[in-house]
Amino acid sequence: MTSKFLEVQGLAKRYPGQGKSAEPVTIFENANFNIEKGEFVCVIGHSGCGKSTILNILAGLDHASDGLVLMNGREISGPSLDRGVIFQNYSLLPWRTALQNITFAVQARWPKWRKDEVLAHSQKYLELVGLKEALHHKPSQLSGGMRQRVSIARAFATQPQLLLMDEPFGALDALTRGVIQEELIKIWSEDKQTVFMITHDVDEAILLSDRILLMTNGPKARIAESVKIPIPRPRTRTGIIHHPNYYKTRNHLVDFLVNRSKDLSGENHDGEAGRHPQVVTFDESSD
Amino acid sequence: MLNSLPLRSALLSVVLLIVLLGSWELMNQAPTDTKPLTEYEMLMGGASQEARVPPPSAVIELAIEELSNPFYDAGPNDKGIGIQLGYSIYRVLVGFFFAALIAIPVGFLIGMSPLMYNALNPYIQVLRPISPLAWMPLALFIIKDSEASAIFVIFICSIWPMLLNTAFGVSNVRKDWINVAKTHELSPIKTALLVILPAAAPTILTGMRISIGIAWLVIVAAEMLVGGTGIGYYVWNEWNNLDLASVIFSILMIGLVGMLLDMFLAYAALLVEYKE
Structure with missing residues (x-):
């Protein structure tokens, strides 16, 4: 039908208005865009324009009021391991160590893998983000930057077809952010993931x-x-x-x-x- | 050296104990009369008309005697303190175990489903404030067994804190973690076991800790009612024997065992604790 990797057609999100006869509030509408395979796309806009809602719809965590999203020609109807998400607040499971947070995802992705395969694959990605020494640390023992590295490793380790990032560096200080941006470029250029990322930072968007x-x-x-x-x-x-x-x-x-x-x-x-x-x-x- | 806080508080504890026991001991000395006893007094076994609370020395003496042989069994009305406590702990643990078996899954259900929560909440709110002992006559009538009735009373009193805490913990699991489970396509059962259970575990353990505390409070009263065995029965039996030293000794033992039960669950809570 189509050669486009990801197609977004006439996407809209409306919330019911306050009060009985109030008009529904439209957050955004008529969102039309495509993403090619291997492309890195950033979205910039002011707060409240619905960027995060679009990302959540792509992730399958939220529902659009109108329009549809096609990936490889098929409609997205719910969350899937084909679409990895990196959240702004890292969303690591605090009772698991850094390594266990990755193995959790790898096991979910490839349930038939043996334990040692899962472990080796997970370790490889943690080492890729420079966390070799922190394998067995709990997230509470890691700095914000290190937590986001774990989160990035978790997303890349599952090798999703589309990677969604919701202001992944928003909570980090400028120096840490710069370092992790370059690490992200490094991993991305190896895997050539397709990425859809939300940011507030113009320089970050140009760089990535x-x-x-x-x-x-x-x-x-x-x-x-x-x-x-x-x-x-x-x-x-x-x-x-x-x-x-x-x-x-x-x-x-x-x-x-x-x-x-x-x-x-x-x-x-x-x-x-x-x-x-x-x-x-x-x-x-x-x- | 005296600057260390634990040392100073330990010192203060010991001083308080000595003052307390000392004054208790001094206020409860048996009267010593200078006059020889009258015939009536000899018949009554002492100079005073008034019974006194036994002094700590008498209680300690009894405690040493009882604790040196805690498991003797010399007939239905003469068993060692260890046996009596054992019966009570057994009843509490069995009732508590069955309560947990029901409360935790049901708590999961009402924590995850607002529909179930709203449907069951009225019943919980009515049943929860009922004194567990009020169930005793009904339990005795239906179960027809005093032992099982006591366990049922423990069951019914320990179910509520576990149920409500589980529901609270489950419904308050951070949305982010649920989203992590969703984006990793975890099945509902895997989500419950791998994400919700560990996330809610500290809250659930708090509920279990409250429950076991209440269960231990209630077992004493329940055993006073049903009789036969157990520390509650023992206290009441010794009161009927007018053996106040034994009553005081068993009160202390009740406190001690209650503390141990609580410490055990506090330790279990440490194992599932996590820092965000």
Whole structure:
């Protein structure tokens, strides 16, 4: 039917209004976008525009009021191991050690594996995020950054087809965040996972993603633009800022968040034109 | 050296004990009369008309005697303190075990399903405040066995704290952990065993600890009613024998065993404790 890996068609979320005859409140509507296999896509938008709701719908943890999501041509109807989730608050099970948190996921993914296979696979991913010495620590004994590393290892260890990340670095300090971002790039470039990530951080989005979806303010938020990042990989935090396209892209994004996100929201922009995000590209060779 | 808090509190405890036992001992000395006893007094066995609470020295003397041979059995009305306590502990544990067997699964059910919670809550709220001893006549009539009735009373009094705490613990498991179970496609049973049970275990253990405390309170009264064996019966029997030293001694033993039961469950709670 289609060659698209992930297709989101006319997605909307509404909540019943307060009071008897109140209109339902629309958080977002007309969300249409696709994700290619192996693509790293970030979503940026102000709080309350429904980014997390979209992610939860993709994860199968929440239901859309309208529209549908197709993965490999099949509709998503509930949570699945094919879609791994990394939550902002890590969501590690506190009574299990770092290693046990991973084996928990690996066992769920491959129930027929032998114990030593599970263990070896889990250890490999924990070592990949640099937690070799902390295998047997409980999450309460780990720092925020280390906990998020465990959470990343857990998600990658199950090798999902689509990885969903909800502001994974939002609770970390800037230095730790930078280090883990680069680790994420390293793991991602090995596995070439397809990633859908929510962030508040413009620089983070430019560093990590192939494409950024920009959401307008809610209520009646929509995905207004799809911006391709015109900076070749491999990227590093210190390297990208010297690329001629870096500030052009960054200015475009910041301008959107500060000025246009309000004007472009669904309330002021009804009609057919607003249904699909406008594709924005920068010429890669230009200066 | 005297700055260490545990040492100072231990010291204070000992001082309090000495003061307390000392004054108890001094206030309850048998009267010594300078005059020779009258014939009437000799007949009554002493100079005083008033019975006195036995002094601690008498209680300690009895305790040493009883504890040096706690398991002797010289007929229905003369058994060692160990045997009597053993009967009581046995009844408490059996009743408590069956209560846990019912309370924890039902608690899971009402904790996970708002429908079941709302449906069962009125019954729980009515049954819970009933004094467990009020069930005794009905239990005796239906079960027709005093031993089993005592166990039933323990069962019915220890079920409520476990039930409510399990339901509370289960319904308050963090949504994130449930989401982890969902995104890993765990079956409902695996979710219950691998995520909800460990998450709610500390709350469940708290309920069990409250339950065993109540069960130990109730068994004494229940055994006073049904008689035959057990520490409650023993206390009442010694009261009928006017052996107050034995009454005081068994009161202390009841406290001691209650403390041990609580310590045991507190230790079990430590094993399932986790820090977020």
